[in-house]
Amino acid sequence: MKLGRIQGKVWATVKDPKLNNCTLYILQPVDEDENPIGMAQVAVDTVSSREGDLVYWVGGGEATLAFPDKQIPSDVTIVGLVDRMDLKKL
Amino acid sequence: MELAKVEGTIVSTAKSEKLLGYKLLLLNLINPDMSSSNNYVVAVDAVGAGEGEVVIVVRGSSARQAEKLTNVPTDSSIVAIVDSVEFKGKVVFRKS
Amino acid sequence: MILCKVIGSIVSTIKHDSYRNKKIMIVRPISPDGKFKSGTMVAIDTVRAGEGDTVLVMSEGRSTMDILELKNREPLRSIIVGIVDRIDTISDQLRK
Numbered sequence: 001m002k003l004g005r006i007q008g009k010v011w012a013t014v015k016d017p018k019l020n021n022c023t024l025y026i027l028q029p030v031d032e033d034e035n036p037i038g039m040a041q042v043a044v045d046t047v048s049s050r051e052g053d054l055v056y057w058v059g060g061g062e063a064t065l066a067f068p069d070k071q072i073p074s075d076v077t078i079v080g081l082v083d084r085m086d087l088k089k090l
Numbered sequence: 091m092e093l094a095k096v097e098g099t100i101v102s103t104a105k106s107e108k109l110l111g112y113k114l115l116l117l118n119l120i121n122p123d124m125s126s127s128n129n130y131v132v133a134v135d136a137v138g139a140g141e142g143e144v145v146i147v148v149r150g151s152s153a154r155q156a157e158k159l160t161n162v163p164t165d166s167s168i169v170a171i172v173d174s175v176e177f178k179g180k181v182v183f184r185k186s
Numbered sequence: 187m188i189l190c191k192v193i194g195s196i197v198s199t200i201k202h203d204s205y206r207n208k209k210i211m212i213v214r215p216i217s218p219d220g221k222f223k224s225g226t227m228v229a230i231d232t233v234r235a236g237e238g239d240t241v242l243v244m245s246e247g248r249s250t251m252d253i254l255e256l257k258n259r260e261p262l263r264s265i266i267v268g269i270v271d272r273i274d275t276i277s278d279q280l281r282k
Contacts, residue, residue: 026175039127042091063152071155073155
């Protein structure tokens with residue numbers, strides 16, 4: 001899993017039926033200091049997050065498993081909202 | 091998943107039998123501000139996308155979960171045709 | 187598995203059910219000599235790791251399922267599976 005900042009939204013009418021009713025966000029993976037890690041991604045939301053939120057997301061094959069009734073074609077799925085980070089300066 | 095622009099069609103006669111009948115498209119991955127990343131990927135189309143369109147591509151084992159592509163050997167699939175993109179509060183793309 | 191250092195934890199109220207009652211840590215990959223590398227990750231703690239600990243992080247869903255003794259696959263990927271006490275290498279310079 002990684003941290004990410006939601007920076008925008010994508011609308012798509014024509015899509016894989018398994019993605020119907022999924023909100024698709026532009027998500028920039030970031031580190032703890034908000035430095036970007038790699039390219040911005042399109043992510044499926046599962047926790048009613050909103051634009052601007054700091055979230056954590058799961059990638060790879062596990063991203064397909066967020067819904068009980070279907071395996072979705074997603075490789076970036078938002079699984080939680082960050083309320084607060086407690087960081088130790090090392 | 092990533093945003094990508096369909097830049098071409100791949101014609102391949104001698105391909106794995108399991109890929110027969112599936113459209114292979116050449117995608118240029120793009121950033122959310124619509125700039126090109128110059129990273130190319132060839133993906134199996136699951137939604138009927140065409141050249142010039144902006145699409146969403148899913149990669150890795152997740153690519154096999156597209157409804158029309160179950161049991162198709164692929165590591166990259168097009169799963170949506172993008173209508174519009176809002177990035178940092180501005181609409182940066184709208185399908186014409 | 188990769189070597190990481192725990193740099194913090196996350197407080198999160200709204201989360202996927204798979205993450206209920208789990209301690210969510212922020213870890214950063216390190217080289218064997220302890221230097222930070224890029225690619226901060228979020229990982230579930232299973233070994234009572236604390237901030238500053240050098241840990242082993244596994245990022246593979248099936249193994250996560252085994253370790254957490256889950257009945258079904260869940261959208262969990264990265265977990266802390268061990269706290270590193272010491273790394274013995276040929277070169278003592280790498281000794282923690």
